[in-house]
Each structure stands twice: as C-alpha cells, then as structure tokens.
Amino acid sequence: MRTEYCGNISIKFLLKKVYLCGWIEKIKNFGHFLFFYIKDVTGYIQIIVKEKNIKNFKKIKNLKNGFCVQILGIVIKRYKNNINKKIINGDIEIVAEKINILSKSKNIPIDLLKKNKEKNRLKYRYLDLRNENMQKNLIIRSKIIYIIHKFMQKNNFIHIETPIITKSTPEGARDYIIPSRKHIGKFYALPQSPQIFKQLIMISGFDKYYQIARCFRDEDMRSNRQPEFTQIDLEASFIDEKKIKIISQKLINKIFKKFCKIKFKNIKTITYKKSIKKYGTDSPDIRNPLKIIELTKLFKTDYILKKYKKIIGIYIPKKNNLSLKKITHYKNLIKTYNINNFFFIKVLKNINNINIYKDIKINKKIIKKLIKLYKIKEKDIIIMFITNKKNIYKKLGEIIKKIANDFNLIDKNSYKAIWITEFPMFKKNKKGKFSTVHHPFTLPKTKSIKKIKKYPKKILSRSYDLVINGKEVGGGSVRINNVKMQKLIFKIINLSKKEQKEKFGFFLNALKYGPPPHSGIALGLDRIMMIITKNLDIKNIIAFPKTSKSSCIMTNAPDKIKNSFLKKLYIKIKK
Incomplete structure (x- = not known):
C-alpha cells in the first residue's frame, strides 16, 4: 500500500512518485486547494492537494484531522518562504495525484501537538501514542531491548522465561493474586520478581541466565513506579559481586553510549554507611x-x-x-x-x-x-x-x-553513576520485628551463624545497588547457597518452620542438592528509560500505564467481576 515512510522522504526523492499511508494532521482548506500533514511512525511530510490534480476533489475537501489515508503523489521542492525548519523534510512537499480514504475519524479528543491533561491522555492512550515524543520513547525502548538481547547472547547468557502464574512468596511487597478455577479456595500470584526461579535455574546447571522480565507489585504509586514493570534480570554461577558489576557496567555503557553518547568510566563504589553520611541517602545524585x-x-x-x-x-x-x-x-x-x-x-x-x-x-x-x-x-x-x-x-x-x-x-545534561554496597542485612519495624533490607536470599557478609544470631542488626550483606543521577537503576546481591543459612535468615524475619515449609519448602529442598555459589542483579528498564529520555514520569515511557491509583482509565480496569463462576468465588472469599 505504500512505497515509502513519511519521515524517510528527503530531497533525494525529488520529482519521484511515492505511495504513502498515514493520518492527517493540521489540515488547512483554501477552497480550490488544501494543505495538510500526513504522519506515520517515522514522522511528517506536507501534502498539497489541488482541485485540478484530483478527480474526486469534492470528496477530498471533506477530509478531517485523524482520517487514515493512502496518497499517491510527486515530491517537489517547497518555496523558500514556506520551508519548515522544525521537521527533517521541511524543504520538500508532495503534490497529491490520488487520495484513498482508508478510514474516517471522529473529531480527535486530544491535541497531539500540545500538552493535554493526563486524564485525557490515558483515556485516549491509543491516540496519545500517535504523539511524536511518545512514539520516539517507545522506539528507543525497543532498541534498548534489542541491544540487551544482543549483548547478553554475545556474553553467553541464555534467555529463559520464568512463570507468570506462580506461588505467592513474600518478597517485600503485596502480591497480585489470581483465583484458581480448578482448585477452589487456592490462588496463584503474579511474580514480584523472578528471584527464586532464577536461583533454581542456577541449581539446575545453567550458569548464565537472563530475561527481560515482567514484574508485578501491589504498591503505592510514585512518579517512578508502576504496579507492573520491566527489569533486565540476570544471574550467573561461580562468580562474585565484582564480576556481576563488571557485566552490568558493560551493558549500561552499551546502552548509554548509543543514546546519550557517553560512557561511564571507573564507576566508584561506596558503602551504604558512607553514602548516608556523605549524601544523606542510599541513592545519591553525585552531580x-x-x-x-x-x-x-x-x-x-x-x-x-x-x-x-x-x-x-x-x-x-x-x-x-x-x-x-x-x-x-x-x-x-x-x-x-x-x-x-x-x-x-x-x-x-x-x-x-x-x-x-x-x-x-x-x-x-x-x-x-x-x-x-x-x-x-x-x-x-x-x-x-x-x-x-x-x-x-x-x-x-x-x-x-x-x-x-x-x-x-x-548539570541536567550530565550523567554520573555510583555503586552502593554493604547494605544492612536487616531492618526493624515499629513493632520491633526484623525484615531484610534487600530480600531474604541475600548472603550476609559474615559466614558466622553465631554472629548473625547474636547481632542481626549489625550484620551487613553482600548486596549492591547501581545509582545513576540519583535514581536507583539496579540492585543485586551474592545469593545464599546453603540451606542452614537460608533457614536462619527466614527465622530472623519471623518465619516459623511451618511457614518456611509452606512458602519456601520447594526452594529449601532445592538448596539441598549442591547449589553453586551464584550472584545476580536486576536492572530497571523503565528507570533507565526515564534517565535516557529525561522523563520525570514513568507513564511517558510505557505504552499503557496505570494511574496513580493503579487503574486504567482507558479499559476501566480493575472492573467488577462478570463471570458467574468468578463472581461466586469472590463472594465465598469475601465471606
């Protein structure tokens, strides 16, 4: 249906005939002729339609913004006074010879060339995604994912998918749960991360794993947080934190060199304690x-x-x-x-x-x-x-x-990164109960079980966070590969033997079968995108995000349960 994309047409195409497909924007009707821009995913180009050149001109005069059209036309130079320097091909335009209306459109409820209220943007997200900046962001996202796959495969990492419908295991946030149709009264959970599964992959003998993983956490929203998000997840056996940091830095440099023309050299490492005392935070902006x-x-x-x-x-x-x-x-x-x-x-x-x-x-x-x-x-x-x-x-x-x-x-145009290490292993809540600062699978810095039992508050972990421009973009640790140590950590965070068996029995069992020393990290793709595109709101780099109340205005999710079986099940659960 088309021979070229709008944004790819340049002066090289002068006097050539081209077929284009796209949407009409900024239409101006002058009676015997009209101007408009046609847009596709690559950009815009101006079209001029003259009555003498078009057979069905009366029908064409009724074109509106948002109509989807196919155009056959000849590329010509614009007059000097009409050149538009704001677009790449603003020195040329196309004289239309034939226009096919592929589909009509109602009046567009948002202005794609101006700022719109967030509510309207999210309600008509499929239209908001026609916005040049939104399309640019999602194209960058796609290219970053391509770079990740290429880099990981080159470094012998194997892409393995882990379950989306899984068992609920406490990892620090609330789970999203799914009722089972075949097992009444039982539930699946959406994964907060692939943490346990990637450790099981290490036990199974795949020594280098990675995944572009979807994660789900029922948390309060912030400008850099969504209930579902994407992380670059990797794990490797027989290596320590030093090697994981080197691999992560190489990958980050590949991404930032491509899109920001910079390379992080010799990223400094400081401890959590020093970071708090020097910057007042564990995610400092060292600029x-x-x-x-x-x-x-x-x-x-x-x-x-x-x-x-x-x-x-x-x-x-x-x-x-x-x-x-x-x-x-x-x-x-x-x-x-x-x-x-x-x-x-x-x-x-x-x-x-x-x-x-x-x-x-x-x-x-x-x-x-x-x-x-x-x-x-x-x-x-x-x-x-x-x-x-x-x-x-x-x-x-x-x-x-x-x-x-x-x-x-x-300097908002500069980029600086830092590693934060040796986080406390545990923290106490208001009730005096311990929880882990990273997660319960992180290896403590000391191997002494006596010390851990006696002084849990003083114990440091072999954990590490990567911070770029004051944003935590990744976190990882050396993992526990000893079943006694893992049970001790569970005990300190108030998991009884019964709870350990119920929630982590399969994992504790796996740790009895020669688990290798292993380490890993999860890098936040969404936060990396925010830094690269200089967006302060995560919703601008995700195709279909949720609102601050974790709802989708476009689809009206979450919605009431209509399915009769699920409705009965929901009533039983509520009772």
Whole structure:
C-alpha cells in the first residue's frame, strides 16, 4: 500500500512518485486547494492537494484531522518562504495525484501537538501514542531491548522465561493474586520478581541466565513506579559481586553510549554507611556539588559534645555563587525538619564570619582546624548542625537536594553513576520485628551463624545497588547457597518452620542438592528509560500505564467481576 515512510522522504526523492499511508494532521482548506500533514511512525511530510490534480476533489475537501489515508503523489521542492525548519523534510512537499480514504475519524479528543491533561491522555492512550515524543520513547525502548538481547547472547547468557502464574512468596511487597478455577479456595500470584526461579535455574546447571522480565507489585504509586514493570534480570554461577558489576557496567555503557553518547568510566563504589553520611541517602545524585561533612571528631574536646552527640555540616563551595544571604533564607526550611541548633559560617580572607541563630559559643581554633582539614577556601560556606538526632543525615540529604534544585547547581545534561554496597542485612519495624533490607536470599557478609544470631542488626550483606543521577537503576546481591543459612535468615524475619515449609519448602529442598555459589542483579528498564529520555514520569515511557491509583482509565480496569463462576468465588472469599 505504500512505497515509502513519511519521515524517510528527503530531497533525494525529488520529482519521484511515492505511495504513502498515514493520518492527517493540521489540515488547512483554501477552497480550490488544501494543505495538510500526513504522519506515520517515522514522522511528517506536507501534502498539497489541488482541485485540478484530483478527480474526486469534492470528496477530498471533506477530509478531517485523524482520517487514515493512502496518497499517491510527486515530491517537489517547497518555496523558500514556506520551508519548515522544525521537521527533517521541511524543504520538500508532495503534490497529491490520488487520495484513498482508508478510514474516517471522529473529531480527535486530544491535541497531539500540545500538552493535554493526563486524564485525557490515558483515556485516549491509543491516540496519545500517535504523539511524536511518545512514539520516539517507545522506539528507543525497543532498541534498548534489542541491544540487551544482543549483548547478553554475545556474553553467553541464555534467555529463559520464568512463570507468570506462580506461588505467592513474600518478597517485600503485596502480591497480585489470581483465583484458581480448578482448585477452589487456592490462588496463584503474579511474580514480584523472578528471584527464586532464577536461583533454581542456577541449581539446575545453567550458569548464565537472563530475561527481560515482567514484574508485578501491589504498591503505592510514585512518579517512578508502576504496579507492573520491566527489569533486565540476570544471574550467573561461580562468580562474585565484582564480576556481576563488571557485566552490568558493560551493558549500561552499551546502552548509554548509543543514546546519550557517553560512557561511564571507573564507576566508584561506596558503602551504604558512607553514602548516608556523605549524601544523606542510599541513592545519591553525585552531580550535586553540595556534600555533608562529619565534624564530631573535631569537636571531641569541646564542651558542646557534653550535651550534643553529633556535629555535622553541609559544605557549599564558592564556585556555586551562593551568597550567605541566599543560604540563610533556608533557616525556616531547616527548622521544619525539627533542627534548631544550627548556624552558618562563611570564610572571608581566612577569618571566620559567623552568623549564629542560637546562643552557642564556638571555639574559633576548632573552626580554623575545620577550614584546614577540608581545604575550605575564601567565600566557601558551611552550615553547621549540633544535634542528638539519629536520622539527621537523611534530613540533611533532603536539604542539599532542595538547595541544589533551587539554584540549578546540577548539570541536567550530565550523567554520573555510583555503586552502593554493604547494605544492612536487616531492618526493624515499629513493632520491633526484623525484615531484610534487600530480600531474604541475600548472603550476609559474615559466614558466622553465631554472629548473625547474636547481632542481626549489625550484620551487613553482600548486596549492591547501581545509582545513576540519583535514581536507583539496579540492585543485586551474592545469593545464599546453603540451606542452614537460608533457614536462619527466614527465622530472623519471623518465619516459623511451618511457614518456611509452606512458602519456601520447594526452594529449601532445592538448596539441598549442591547449589553453586551464584550472584545476580536486576536492572530497571523503565528507570533507565526515564534517565535516557529525561522523563520525570514513568507513564511517558510505557505504552499503557496505570494511574496513580493503579487503574486504567482507558479499559476501566480493575472492573467488577462478570463471570458467574468468578463472581461466586469472590463472594465465598469475601465471606
């Protein structure tokens, strides 16, 4: 039906006849002739329709935006005054000789050339996907998946699909469940990840596995989270975290080199503890020039520490052109975090100019040591915090993020990556019960079962997260390959022997049959896409996303159960 795509036609096609298929946009009717753009997945090209050239011109005059058409025409040059520099082929147009209306359209309810309300975009998603940016995003996504497959196959990874309808196993989020028709009262679950299955694949002897995996988690929505998402899942036997990180970096570099023309060299690694103390978060944006500095040791002989346990600072280098006046405007923001003991220092010709908001005496000798230790230069600023609060670092992390965003201190066109390692193995909830920070299949850093039993809160894990531009794009770990260790971890997170057998019996059984040492990682395809396309909302890089309430406005899902069997089953469950 067509000989060419709209976006591929260039000056090389001058005076040639072409067949095109697509949708009409921006139609202008001038009586005896009309202009419009025809669009397909590759782009636009302008069509001119003259009464003298078309037999059925009266019918053609009734064309509207959104009509699907086939056009036969000749490529000609545009007049200089009519050249459109906003599109690739804006120097040419097509004089139509024949137009076939393939299907008509009602008035388009959204404007594809302007911003539309999210509700309308999602309701008419099939029309919203005609938008040039949306199509560009999904084409990039497709190309990234091709690169992944090519890279993994080249590195001898085997693509293996794992079940979508499976058993419910606790992995940190709520499951989506499916009632069984043949087993009344029993349920399948959609997988939160392929975690257990990929470990079973290692036990079965496939030493290099990967999958572009669909995952499902019933969680509250955020701008970077959807109930169903895609991860680049990989696992390998007889290798440790070092090798997994190398493989991941190579794959990430392949993707970012293709679409962002950059390559991450020597990605730094820091521990979770250092990340919290330096950046106030475990997913730092290391493009931010503002840092948290630890000052407690400097003041260890000072009287202040008799009352307060910590003295911490935010270091603001002068090159960011932030004056003391601008920074002190943040005193009210700081107070909203319940931080009251703080003051500002600006170095002026090696003399301290101190602005204090509390009646606190500061030893100037210590300030001079501070200036020397951190090589603080003239006009640099430090905000000092004197506190007993344990969670102070995360609050300061929010403050430095806020200051950096307010004053555009982060180069939005740059890309920086960092590995965060040695996460705590466990965390406690408000009820005093332990859960795992990553997941319960992560290998602790210590092999001592006695230590794990006695000091679970102090135990670190052999885990690692990859963070790019402040977004966690991947997480993984060395896995447990010892059934005794796995049972211990389950016990610490309050799974009784009965629950272990019910939920993980098949997996614990598999660990008895010579499981190899293995490691893996899951890289978030959606978050990688967000970074590459510079989208702040995950919905812009997914074809058919859900709303913030996990619903689909277009299909009206979730919907009431109409099937009589399922309806009866639902009533039984509810009772």
